[in-house]
Amino acid sequence: MRYSEEKLRNRKSLALFSGNSIHRVRNILPQVPVPRNSQFRGVLLLTTALLSSCNSHRSSSPDRQRNATFVKVTATLDAIANSEDNVIPNAVLNRTKCLVAVPANAGQGIASCIESLNTWTRPALITFTGKRSPQSDLLLFVLGDKEAKSLRSGRLQLQSPQSISRGPLMHTRPALTDADLNFGSLAYEVHGKAIDGASVQGTVTSAESNSASPEKNDPEVRLQRSLASFFNVITPVGIILHHTAVLPTLEKVPTDKREVDSFHQAKGFDVVCFGHEYHVAYHYLILPDGDVQAGRPERCQGAHAPGYNAYLGISVAGDFSSKDNPTGARGPAVPTPRQEQALVQLCRRLREKYKFPIQRIMRHSDVSPTQCPGDRFPFVRILSEVCR
Numbered sequence: 001m002r003y004s005e006e007k008l009r010n011r012k013s014l015a016l017f018s019g020n021s022i023h024r025v026r027n028i029l030p031q032v033p034v035p036r037n038s039q040f041r042g043v044l045l046l047t048t049a050l051l052s053s054c055n056s057h058r059s060s061s062p063d064r065q066r067n068a069t070f071v072k073v074t075a076t077l078d079a080i081a082n083s084e085d086n087v088i089p090n091a092v093l094n095r096t097k098c099l100v101a102v103p104a105n106a107g108q109g110i111a112s113c114i115e116s117l118n119t120w121t122r123p124a125l126i127t128f129t130g131k132r133s134p135q136s137d138l139l140l141f142v143l144g145d146k147e148a149k150s151l152r153s154g155r156l157q158l159q160s161p162q163s164i165s166r167g168p169l170m171h172t173r174p175a176l177t178d179a180d181l182n183f184g185s186l187a188y189e190v191h192g193k194a195i196d197g198a199s200v201q202g203t204v205t206s207a208e209s210n211s212a213s214p215e216k217n218d219p220e221v222r223l224q225r226s227l228a229s230f231f232n233v234i235t236p237v238g239i240i241l242h243h244t245a246v247l248p249t250l251e252k253v254p255t256d257k258r259e260v261d262s263f264h265q266a267k268g269f270d271v272v273c274f275g276h277e278y279h280v281a282y283h284y285l286i287l288p289d290g291d292v293q294a295g296r297p298e299r300c301q302g303a304h305a306p307g308y309n310a311y312l313g314i315s316v317a318g319d320f321s322s323k324d325n326p327t328g329a330r331g332p333a334v335p336t337p338r339q340e341q342a343l344v345q346l347c348r349r350l351r352e353k354y355k356f357p358i359q360r361i362m363r364h365s366d367v368s369p370t371q372c373p374g375d376r377f378p379f380v381r382i383l384s385e386v387c388r
């Protein structure tokens with residue numbers, strides 16, 4: 001899925017809330033004491049009227065407030081996604097059906113729900129009333145079907161212990177269980193670069209229905225893109241090893257990342273991540289001469305093994321299946337010594353960086369019904385070299 005012009009035109013069908021009229025916030029002039037002197041009073045009243053007219057001329061004020069909210073939420077999401085300590089567990093991101101974000105010192109925020117990979121509904125303005133830390137940005141990850149439905153209907157109550165809980169963090173709860181995620185919503189507060197679970201109680205109410213379709217560079221469109229990107233960012237938890245096999249479109253083993261990229265683009269493996277669109281499903285491709293080519297960035301979720309998208313995908317160019325490539329006529333039948341060496345070094349570096357156990361380095365065939373990376377792939381030797 002990607003953000004096509006057609007998709008932007010069809011935003012009506014993506015409306016988050018329905019049947020709610022737009023509630024505009026009136027401009028309220030500051031209360032100024034009026035002196036008794038009538039002349040001064042006249043000038044002041046005129047000034048007040050002018051100010052009032054000026055402010056109403058900026059009838060766009062609600063729109064500006066709306067855009068300002070979108071800009072603030074976009075900045076918060078981008079900052080968390082770009083942080084090296086993205087501590088919101090992958091499991092929370094994967095299960096999230098809707099996100100509510102309320103900037104610090106504001107009662108108004110946004111809500112959006114996922115439609116499909118890379119596609120979130122138009123962010124709609126919401127009002128949060130209740131208990132929260134006002135100096136921090138509030139993020140609510142809505143996990144429950146019932147809660148997502150309530151939010152879409154315009155009112156989500158976060159009162160009962162089962163409906164809302166403090167969000168767990170990756171460094172304090174590295175292995176989450178279903179019990180950790182068995183809540184309607186999980187709450188986090190963001191203060192500068194720091195993020196933590198939050199104690200929250202309150203109600204989220206829709207504040208508007210969607211207006212006309214936004215322009216291409218509208219803050220709303222940028223926020224929508226940031227939302228997709230945010231939920232495609234992972235903290236890698238392991239490695240899945242692949243061989244490229246023969247690409248059906250080329251009828252040969254690829255010799256370059258670009259060949260894999262076009263093949264995966266045709267297969268629709270696109271992901272929007274850090275503001276860019278990537279096609280290649282793997283994070284790395286290792287060529288027979290040992291050259292390591294980068295695919296999608298390490299912290300963008302992969303598309304190389306369903307259910308294991310928080311694992312880094314490394315593909316070794318070749319077809320190592322004795323069934324598919326018995327004589328080596330379809331390309332390299334075993335990895336070259338240089339490929340092996342490069343693979344071992346890469347696995348060591350990634351394991352050190354993301355600190356996962358050796359058991360989390362697996363073959364594609366260990367997690368999916370496939371022969372990949374082929375029976376001639378020297379898995380045991382590679383693993384023992386990585387451990388050395």
Ligand SMILES: [Zn+2]
Pocket residue numbers: 241242243304364370372373
């Ligand atoms: Zn594979």
